[in-house]
Amino acid sequence: MASSELCQILNNANANLYPSDPQPNLLNMMLRVPQLSELTFNNNNNINTTGPWHQVNPQSWSRQNVLEWIGYHVEDSRVDASLLNMAYCNMDGPMLCGMSRDDLMALFGAVFGDKLHHSLENLRARYASDLQENAVLSESEFDLLDNLLFPFMSVPGLGPLLETVVVQPTDRSEVEYSYLSEYRNQLTPESDHGYDSLSESLQSSHNGSLMNPSSPECSGSDSDPEYSVPKDSVKPEPVQAKKRGRGRPPKQAKGFDHIIESKKSKHAPRGTHLWEFIRDILIHPEQHQGLMKWEDRRDGVFKFLKSEAVAQLWGQKKKNSSMTYEKLSRAMRYYYKRDILERVDGRRLVYKFGKNSTGWRIEATGY
DNA sequence: ATCGAGTTTCCTGATT
DNA sequence: CAATCAGGAAACTCGA
Numbered sequence: 001m002a003s004s005e006l007c008q009i010l011n012n013a014n015a016n017l018y019p020s021d022p023q024p025n026l027l028n029m030m031l032r033v034p035q036l037s038e039l040t041f042n043n044n045n046n047i048n049t050t051g052p053w054h055q056v057n058p059q060s061w062s063r064q065n066v067l068e069w070i071g072y073h074v075e076d077s078r079v080d081a082s083l084l085n086m087a088y089c090n091m092d093g094p095m096l097c098g099m100s101r102d103d104l105m106a107l108f109g110a111v112f113g114d115k116l117h118h119s120l121e122n123l124r125a126r127y128a129s130d131l132q133e134n135a136v137l138s139e140s141e142f143d144l145l146d147n148l149l150f151p152f153m154s155v156p157g158l159g160p161l162l163e164t165v166v167v168q169p170t171d172r173s174e175v176e177y178s179y180l181s182e183y184r185n186q187l188t189p190e191s192d193h194g195y196d197s198l199s200e201s202l203q204s205s206h207n208g209s210l211m212n213p214s215s216p217e218c219s220g221s222d223s224d225p226e227y228s229v230p231k232d233s234v235k236p237e238p239v240q241a242k243k244r245g246r247g248r249p250p251k252q253a254k255g256f257d258h259i260i261e262s263k264k265s266k267h268a269p270r271g272t273h274l275w276e277f278i279r280d281i282l283i284h285p286e287q288h289q290g291l292m293k294w295e296d297r298r299d300g301v302f303k304f305l306k307s308e309a310v311a312q313l314w315g316q317k318k319k320n321s322s323m324t325y326e327k328l329s330r331a332m333r334y335y336y337k338r339d340i341l342e343r344v345d346g347r348r349l350v351y352k353f354g355k356n357s358t359g360w361r362i363e364a365t366g367y
Numbered sequence: 368a369t370c371g372a373g374t375t376t377c378c379t380g381a382t383t
Numbered sequence: 384c385a386a387t388c389a390g391g392a393a394a395c396t397c398g399a
């Protein structure tokens with residue numbers, strides 16, 4: 001997709017959203033249609049950029065920083081990004097900091113808006129008490145961010161957009177289409193109500209608050225474990241038992257090859273290793289209630305509460321409907337050799353993070 | 368084209 | 384008995 005087309009989409013989306021009726025005060029300031037020049041950034045020449053958002057005081061954030069920050073929380077909260085309107089994201093740090101909790105909740109919905117507000121307050125407090133505005137993050141913090149930021153690209157809608165808007169390398173058209181086609185391929189006849197594509201979702205008209213809790217669209221996304229485990233969407237009887245996914249081919253063809261197009265994304269996204277997936281479930285318990293729990297938070301000992309559900313989630317993430325705890329646990333056991341996990345003897349479903357795993361420690365997660 | 372990493376799948380046997 | 388653990392072997396994808 002050419003950048004001009006993207007700009008067109010954004011402009012159309014905003015024109016649809018805000019035809020003529022002027023909005024009051026602060027909101028009004030934000031409803032200006034973003035111009036391409038404001039939304040594109042050169043890789044080597046970060047106009048509008050002051051640095052990574054997590055290293056800069058929110059008061060000094062550029063528009064790009066704000067976009068990245070929102071994108072981070074979209075992924076973190078498993079929000080269906082196709083419902084986000086980019087116009088709401090079109091603000092810089094000072095403007096963002098001028099918004100009240102109510103403003104954010106009005107724009108982003110009660111739950112997500114509140115989360116954004118909470119995050120913003122934390123960041124502001126941190127920088128208020130820390131004069132080193134551009135302090136370098138610890139290794140573990142960087143590691144965590146590195147792992148958490150990359151999954152943007154797997155957020156329906158926002159992923160491709162952020163790739164274009166935020167990263168803007170020389171040619172992303174293939175990547176964008178790869179992502180979009182992947183999302184489409186994930187849709188099944190039963191579940192085909194969440195989103196169609198970035199452009200369609202952006203061009204559709206959402207009135208009022210952009211997050212509508214009652215909307216069925218709010219309850220599912222690719223990385224949205226509890227809400228969209230495709231219990232009944234597994235397609236039986238593949239037309240043809242062709243090679244699929246990683247690993248030794250199953251004896252009996254399973255899965256939904258005919259749904260997933262053979263041409264997959266060339267990228268193996270970072271931050272998608274099994275242990276990272278497990279870690280992220282553990283450090284975001286509010287989003288994965290009852291799946292896993294810490295046995296000893298300090299020492300990194302954790303337990304599977306719903307082993308098969310976690311396996312299903314992992315399978316969902318890897319687009320492998322035949323994943324089981326049996327197989328997942330085999331992969332877990334391979335981590336012992338690499339000191340990513342340590343053995344916990346005599347306790348079923350209990351594992352412990354090893355010295356080569358990162359990002360789970362309290363000081364790194366804040367949880 | 369090749370290789371290594373990181374799984375995925377299957378399997379057998381042991382343990383809880 | 385079912386679920387889980389252990390770990391070997393082979394197959395596979397992806398990125399380098």
